[in-house]
Amino acid sequence: MKILEPLCGSGRFLVPFLERGFDICGMDLSAEMLTKLKEKAPTAKVIQADILKYDSGEKFDYIFICSGSVSLFTNMKMCKEILQKMKCLLKKDGKFVFAVETVADRCPDDLDYKTLISVKTEEGYELxxxxxxxxxxxxxxxxxxSIYELYAETKLIQKxxxxxxxxxxxxxxxxxxxxEIGFAKVTVYSSYDKVIAENNQTKMFLYECSF
Structure with missing residues (x-):
C-alpha cells in the first residue's frame, strides 16, 4: 500500500512509518524542514511542493495530515481546495485521515503578551x-x-x-x-482511540474519509 503524508515537515511521523517498513512518501513546501528530515532518514522519499500544486502522477491508498495542521488554513476557500486535492490523490477505496482543532481548544483572550517559554541556548543566550x-x-x-526574543544577559540582540x-x-x-466533494463515508472521532464525536466538548476531531 502507498501512503502520502502532505505537510510532513521534518518527519516526526514519516520517519517512524518508514522505520516500520511502510511505503510512504512525504511532501512539504519547506526546503529547510525536508533537509532535516533527510538528515534523519536519507532514503526517505520526499518532494518539495505546494500542497495545491503537487501532482506526482500516482494515487495513494492512504493519505494523512497530522497534528491539526488543517486548522492552520484559516482561509476556508483554500482549505476546501486542499481537501479536494486530497480526494483527487486518493485511490478508490483508499482512506484520507486528518485532524483539526475544535472550539473547545479556544484560549482565553489576553490583553498583553505573556511569557510562555524561557530557555538557555548552548551558547549561553536566553531565548x-x-x-x-x-x-x-x-x-x-x-x-x-508571538514574539521570539534572544538575549545576551540583559541585552536584546534579536527579535x-x-x-x-x-x-x-x-x-x-x-x-x-x-x-460534496465526493467522499461517500465520513466518520468523525473525538480521539485517536476512535471514540465517535458527539459534541464540541473535545479538543480534536479526527476525520476518516473514503469513497
Missing amino acids: ILKMKNYYDEKTHTQYSP EEMDFQTHLYELGELEPYLY
Whole structure:
C-alpha cells in the first residue's frame, strides 16, 4: 500500500512509518524542514511542493495530515481546495485521515503578551517566547501573535514576530463539504482511540474519509 503524508515537515511521523517498513512518501513546501528530515532518514522519499500544486502522477491508498495542521488554513476557500486535492490523490477505496482543532481548544483572550517559554541556548543566550491570544467568534479564528526574543544577559540582540492563526471547528462544520466533494463515508472521532464525536466538548476531531 502507498501512503502520502502532505505537510510532513521534518518527519516526526514519516520517519517512524518508514522505520516500520511502510511505503510512504512525504511532501512539504519547506526546503529547510525536508533537509532535516533527510538528515534523519536519507532514503526517505520526499518532494518539495505546494500542497495545491503537487501532482506526482500516482494515487495513494492512504493519505494523512497530522497534528491539526488543517486548522492552520484559516482561509476556508483554500482549505476546501486542499481537501479536494486530497480526494483527487486518493485511490478508490483508499482512506484520507486528518485532524483539526475544535472550539473547545479556544484560549482565553489576553490583553498583553505573556511569557510562555524561557530557555538557555548552548551558547549561553536566553531565548524567550511571548504570546497573546484573541478569538474571532464570526470566523472561528484563534489569533496567537508571538514574539521570539534572544538575549545576551540583559541585552536584546534579536527579535522575530510571528502571526500564528488557527481555525477552530465545530462538529458538523466540515462534513457537508467532504460529502460534496465526493467522499461517500465520513466518520468523525473525538480521539485517536476512535471514540465517535458527539459534541464540541473535545479538543480534536479526527476525520476518516473514503469513497
